Amino acid sequence: MKTYIENGTVIAWQNGAHRVIEGGVVVIEGDVIVEVGSGIAVPADGSARRIDARGRIVMPGFVNTHLHVTDTLYTKGYLEESTNISAQAKETNYGTLYRTLPAVRHAVDPEAQVIAAECAFAELARTGSTTVVELGYDYEVGGDGAIAMTEQVAQVAMATGLRCYSGPRFRAMHYGHAPGGKVWYEKYPDEGRRRFRDCVDFCTGWDGRYDGRLRTMLAPGQIDTCDPELLRETRRVASAHRLPIQVHAGQSPNEYERIRSEYGMSTVEYMQDTGLLGPDCLIGHGQVMTRDGNMASLDPSEVAALRDSQTTVVHLPWVKARRGGVINSIHKYRQLGIRQSLGTDTFPFDMFNDMRMAATVCRIVEHSVDVATSADVFAMATVGGADALGRPDLGRLAAGCKADIVMVRTDTFKAAPAYDPFMFLVLSATGDDVDRVMVDGKTIVENGRVLAVDMPAAVARLNEAARRVRSNIVT
Numbered sequence: 001m002k003t004y005i006e007n008g009t010v011i012a013w014q015n016g017a018h019r020v021i022e023g024g025v026v027v028i029e030g031d032v033i034v035e036v037g038s039g040i041a042v043p044a045d046g047s048a049r050r051i052d053a054r055g056r057i058v059m060p061g062f063v064n065t066h067l068h069v070t071d072t073l074y075t076k077g078y079l080e081e082s083t084n085i086s087a088q089a090k091e092t093n094y095g096t097l098y099r100t101l102p103a104v105r106h107a108v109d110p111e112a113q114v115i116a117a118e119c120a121f122a123e124l125a126r127t128g129s130t131t132v133v134e135l136g137y138d139y140e141v142g143g144d145g146a147i148a149m150t151e152q153v154a155q156v157a158m159a160t161g162l163r164c165y166s167g168p169r170f171r172a173m174h175y176g177h178a179p180g181g182k183v184w185y186e187k188y189p190d191e192g193r194r195r196f197r198d199c200v201d202f203c204t205g206w207d208g209r210y211d212g213r214l215r216t217m218l219a220p221g222q223i224d225t226c227d228p229e230l231l232r233e234t235r236r237v238a239s240a241h242r243l244p245i246q247v248h249a250g251q252s253p254n255e256y257e258r259i260r261s262e263y264g265m266s267t268v269e270y271m272q273d274t275g276l277l278g279p280d281c282l283i284g285h286g287q288v289m290t291r292d293g294n295m296a297s298l299d300p301s302e303v304a305a306l307r308d309s310q311t312t313v314v315h316l317p318w319v320k321a322r323r324g325g326v327i328n329s330i331h332k333y334r335q336l337g338i339r340q341s342l343g344t345d346t347f348p349f350d351m352f353n354d355m356r357m358a359a360t361v362c363r364i365v366e367h368s369v370d371v372a373t374s375a376d377v378f379a380m381a382t383v384g385g386a387d388a389l390g391r392p393d394l395g396r397l398a399a400g401c402k403a404d405i406v407m408v409r410t411d412t413f414k415a416a417p418a419y420d421p422f423m424f425l426v427l428s429a430t431g432d433d434v435d436r437v438m439v440d441g442k443t444i445v446e447n448g449r450v451l452a453v454d455m456p457a458a459v460a461r462l463n464e465a466a467r468r469v470r471s472n473i474v475t
Ligand SMILES: [Zn+2]
Pocket: 066, 067, 068, 135, 248, 284, 345
């Protein structure tokens, strides 16, 4: 039986762009969209299922290309305004990255990770992310980096009904922050090779399960915690098995200087040298890719390397902004022709929030209102992510695309009058305005409620786990 979503303000994909159709219809059959447009006859004889989208924007689900569900919830209200860091770290705002974050991760036991994942995936679904890229269980976190945790977390995502790319992280060394402010690096005894093999086995064995809703990704933890040979091996495996790659890079000035001093190259040159760059490669953060953090300072050869390889930079504006950092800027990346997408990284896991921050931070940095338009930022959050994953069937409402659909309320004080749906979605809306979410044509959120998860019970479990985690944090 076909499903007809009718009477909504439809954001359709036409001729390579999102376009608004008032009173449009989206027709679904099974897990795909078969027709989008206006003037489509809706059967009234009971032979089709009908969903009335009056007072709703009908849009593609977000493709949220970078996030962590198992540990970041426990940093909420702890890491963000921490003063327990050295003067140097405060100055550069990266003590959180090298000191507080590892400390929190060490305190999170496996059970607490699964509980956090359940709440995080539910919140992602509730706020309109239909595809999520989960970069999981870093080697440093509790225990030994067992791949069983990755499998468990993937199952939690599937139970929520989401589409998920699971990228268990691996690396050769870990880092930390000495009291004097210096960042140290220490190799693991086997330089992370056992973990790497486990991750490859997971990625090749689990890719495509759950009717294709679960996909996998190779995720070298951070550009500065892997050795060159590990990165080259990552590229070989990725190409052989057609798996995407995502690496954290451009996270801090320390990282940029470390790559320079160890390998005599810039971060972009190093990524090119190790073969990472490509249309299947995502750079998580991409904020400090030059010495001064300004993308206008990229060398022309670096610009060409990023642009011509069709590598995607995944921006995570809110997590940086609340720690005092900015991306300088998504406008400059756009001008340089470099592909971009968006992610939430940590809480609140609400892509509306990150779209707003992406637009706002860019306008502040560029001293202009003519940059990072709402339509551009909305495209980053949808097709930007889909293209990064090599998925022309995601992030768009068009015939042949997956039926991953979000409906957003506009019959509210907040929304009215919604002259321009893109400006409403980026500059006013939040995840709380999401009414219904569908993945593969199945409804997973209805009336703003995640159908698969009992929220009060899950929140109670999370609060209990958080008390245990908090008491175990040693900084
Ligand atoms: Zn991250």
